[in-house]
Amino acid sequence: MDFGLTEEQRMIVETTRAFVEEELYPHEQRVERTGVLPLELIREIQAKAIAAGLYAANMPVEVGGAGLDTLSWLLYEKELGRANYALHWTCVARPSNILLAGNAEQRERYLMPCIRGETWDCLAMTEPGAGSDLRGMKASARAEGGDWVLNGTKHFISHADLAGFAIVFMATGEEETPRGPKKLITAFFVDKGTPGFTVREGYRNVSHRGYTNSVLEFDDCRVPAENVLGEVHKGFEVANSWLGATRLQVASTCLGRAERALALAVAYAAERKQFGQQIGKFQGVSFKLADMALELKAAELLTREAAWKYDQGTVTDGDMAMAKLKATEVLAMVADEAIQIHGGMGLMDELPLERIWRDARVERIWEGTSEIQRHIISRELLRAVGG
Amino acid sequence: MKVLVPVKRVIDYNVKVRVKADGSGVDLANVKMSMNPFDEIAVEEAIRLKEKGVATEVVVVSIGVKQAQETLRNALAMGADRAILIEATDNVHVDIEPLAVAKLLAAVVKEEAPGVVLCGKQAIDNDMNATGQMLAALLGWSQATFASEIAIEGDKARVTREVDGGLQTISVKLPSIITVDLRLNEPRYASLPNIMKAKAKPLATKTPADYGVDISPRLSVVKTVEPAGRKAGVKVGSVDELIRKLKDEAGVI
Numbered sequence: 039m040d041f042g043l044t045e046e047q048r049m050i051v052e053t054t055r056a057f058v059e060e061e062l063y064p065h066e067q068r069v070e071r072t073g074v075l076p077l078e079l080i081r082e083i084q085a086k087a088i089a090a091g092l093y094a095a096n097m098p099v100e101v102g103g104a105g106l107d108t109l110s111w112l113l114y115e116k117e118l119g120r121a122n123y124a125l126h127w128t129c130v131a132r133p134s135n136i137l138l139a140g141n142a143e144q145r146e147r148y149l150m151p152c153i154r155g156e157t158w159d160c161l162a163m164t165e166p167g168a169g170s171d172l173r174g175m176k177a178s179a180r181a182e183g184g185d186w187v188l189n190g191t192k193h194f195i196s197h198a199d200l201a202g203f204a205i206v207f208m209a210t211g212e213e214e215t216p217r218g219p220k221k222l223i224t225a226f227f228v229d230k231g232t233p234g235f236t237v238r239e240g241y242r243n244v245s246h247r248g249y250t251n252s253v254l255e256f257d258d259c260r261v262p263a264e265n266v267l268g269e270v271h272k273g274f275e276v277a278n279s280w281l282g283a284t285r286l287q288v289a290s291t292c293l294g295r296a297e298r299a300l301a302l303a304v305a306y307a308a309e310r311k312q313f314g315q316q317i318g319k320f321q322g323v324s325f326k327l328a329d330m331a332l333e334l335k336a337a338e339l340l341t342r343e344a345a346w347k348y349d350q351g352t353v354t355d356g357d358m359a360m361a362k363l364k365a366t367e368v369l370a371m372v373a374d375e376a377i378q379i380h381g382g383m384g385l386m387d388e389l390p391l392e393r394i395w396r397d398a399r400v401e402r403i404w405e406g407t408s409e410i411q412r413h414i415i416s417r418e419l420l421r422a423v424g425g
Numbered sequence: 426m427k428v429l430v431p432v433k434r435v436i437d438y439n440v441k442v443r444v445k446a447d448g449s450g451v452d453l454a455n456v457k458m459s460m461n462p463f464d465e466i467a468v469e470e471a472i473r474l475k476e477k478g479v480a481t482e483v484v485v486v487s488i489g490v491k492q493a494q495e496t497l498r499n500a501l502a503m504g505a506d507r508a509i510l511i512e513a514t515d516n517v518h519v520d521i522e523p524l525a526v527a528k529l530l531a532a533v534v535k536e537e538a539p540g541v542v543l544c545g546k547q548a549i550d551n552d553m554n555a556t557g558q559m560l561a562a563l564l565g566w567s568q569a570t571f572a573s574e575i576a577i578e579g580d581k582a583r584v585t586r587e588v589d590g591g592l593q594t595i596s597v598k599l600p601s602i603i604t605v606d607l608r609l610n611e612p613r614y615a616s617l618p619n620i621m622k623a624k625a626k627p628l629a630t631k632t633p634a635d636y637g638v639d640i641s642p643r644l645s646v647v648k649t650v651e652p653a654g655r656k657a658g659v660k661v662g663s664v665d666e667l668i669r670k671l672k673d674e675a676g677v678i
Contacts, residue, residue, distance in 0.1 A: 045494075045495055045498050045624070046620050046621060046623070046624060048495070049498065049499060049502055049615055049620045049623075050617060050620055052499075052615075053502075053614045053615045053616070053617065053620065054617075056614060057614055089613075089614075089616070090613070090614040090616050090617070091616030091617040091618045091619065092614075092616070092617055095617045095618075099618070104617035104618050104620075104621060105618075105621060106617070106621075114617070
């Protein structure tokens, strides 16, 4: 078993970290304080990210990406994840893998502009009444004269204000199964500006300042049949085959921020003196540091193992659920303890800790809550014995 | 014109250096190592010369332990074409002295026949600032040190040098040794696609014996000590007191 990184992987880590520290960190406080990421700043950093080959590096070589294996990609995600989310997601975008599911014409029209940094994509699944239970969605599309007519509301749609189009999941029918009727889902490309499609400002929230969410409304919004992504009624299948690794992406970005918080805590414990000695020499602090490092390493190993299995084609849903669950919960713990070690200073926004702590909260909810991850893990255990 | 760039693997500039307990040197076990920052500037300049069509090939060379291969791969990922690794020791704590390095480089220069050698002005580990100058002397080539601007004009190079109290511009005949200073350029990031491509670029491994050079040390390190810690400051009560202290105690005004 080889736990080491290859020469390329080490270079990927170095170059990505150098970029994050030099090009993203200096803008963090402004974005955090104003909650706004100005377009001219996006364009400035984006140009540098494109020049460094970091932009859309998650994509295969044939469409202009870096062609990384899963572990290399996740190492890159981890380094990006150290920074403010709005900055790294917007200025060093990683277009959704689901865009690769499109046919040649759809790739040209939707994927390529995202890779070139001309626009961004967004995914619309969640509804006010359909979160973890996606099949409960009410928004629907009906076929009419060769077109599809979309109706309904989606919310919590990340960065939809920037995106040039949305990939929208709509109920398009129902099938009978032994466990009762089940909704059939279809994925559609919907361009901004399509009549009947409105993007409204979403909610202000605790995590990821500067990174917006929107409410999407569809009111008899008509799109041509060629806008269907994948096959009609096969929206879930498309999502499952192309969005499988997004939980590992969440895990990795969390590991990056947890590592940053731990490094700050270690440095502070070695420097800060109280009662005549470094606070790191007090067991109350040193044991915290040990537990933080231990938990972080455990989370990192789970993520790396899942990445390795992903490339072997042997990864299970449970493996990815474990990695996501552990990394997001470890981030919450590490961020909280890092603040405790800093005392009052940890809560001031001169340090990135208070925002790492705030940002940690959403990670245990989006891309499947901690409870859903536990459900997936236990379901796998029980199914193996016929449960 | 071919450009040769020697690069050295040194302790990363962000690492807090620790002196070994026996005072024989700095502890290099398990610390982050990187390309000497001045050499990185030299690599960047060479790549820019190639992008401008002035240089046709950029060859990087490193002398040291086999791990220096990583440093060379970094240079290849930045955009160098080819690399030569001269494995001179297997002990990370052994520093190959400037004269030995200059002799090895002279041998490489004879084989490669570059039009210009771009070196960092010094390595940040020992701060010797000697290799480039020694190399020029061994080859009998012209030299321009501390470059903050380089323009190749026909068979000459116009080099702006950072000297005490200002800038000096000189013209040297090619082939030449140019050592580069901090303000020459800002090195690029090794781009991800280039990192992936770097593996396919040629990297030749040699030994000092291949060049018939004796690298046995001529210097001995007597002692390595950490700089003395900074003394605590004092608070002054008034401007008058400050002026008096600056005059009488510090003797600066």
